[in-house]
Amino acid sequence: MKKYNFSIEATLDIIGGKWKIVILCILMMGQRKRTSELKRMIPNITQKMLIQQLRELEKDNIILRKVYNQSPPKVEYSLTEYGESLTHVIDLMCDWGAVNIKKRIEEGEEIQLSLEEHDRIRN
Amino acid sequence: MKKYNFSIEATLDIIGGKWKIVILCILMMGQRKRTSELKRMIPNITQKMLIQQLRELEKDNIILRKVYNQSPPKVEYSLTEYGESLTHVIDLMCDWGAVNIKKRIEEGEEIQLSLEEHDRIRN
């Protein structure tokens, strides 16, 4: 029987994986993504970890895995309706990160940003 | 030079540690906490990990470590002003977790809750 001392632990059980939040962040931008697209957008992730984290998110009913029976194979991932309920949480985390980066840049730290995020920070 | 593809990665750099969010969740309840109190409230954490995560949060200016020069030693942790800026994020994660637990209980899963969280879920 699962035991929680804090309800936030239930949240962490689901999005606490090392890469899950970034994956969700991408899928929340709206478009379904293929495995290879996700891999390209998260250069530091291993294919193994990508697959693993996607499987867990699928098992928890957060994302949907759609397989196209064709050659070469094609698999697309998207948010489930339940997964959508995490949007506010992830959005807020994004916003906080943007403010954090902005602050650090103003303090003189050098940070390299992707083009999209660079625009994000300026606003 | 630090590189971010997504601004949410900056957030994860700071609160992505395995136990940091739970620690912050506790400190956000308002009262300063001693090391031993934190340990008692998070039974599954190792003392080593507790200290380590606290050190990192302190280095990132999220929490404040106050040492009382006395014997037996006494150390208290509290949120910094900057740490307070995470309150909304953590609160939202708590709320989502509470809804998740409620849903799972309604679906028949057996979940053991601490008294405080049990009250939380009912409302």
Added chain:
DNA sequence: CAGGATCCACGATGATACTG
């Protein structure tokens, strides 16, 4: 060739004993 699985190495985490 895209998606996925397997094997091995290493770093992060866990368990325990110990110090001031």
Added chain:
DNA sequence: CAGTATCATCGTGGATCCTG
């Protein structure tokens, strides 16, 4: 009580191999 040191274990990273 707070914190450290040591050693064991597990999760992650990386390369390679498999499948249609």
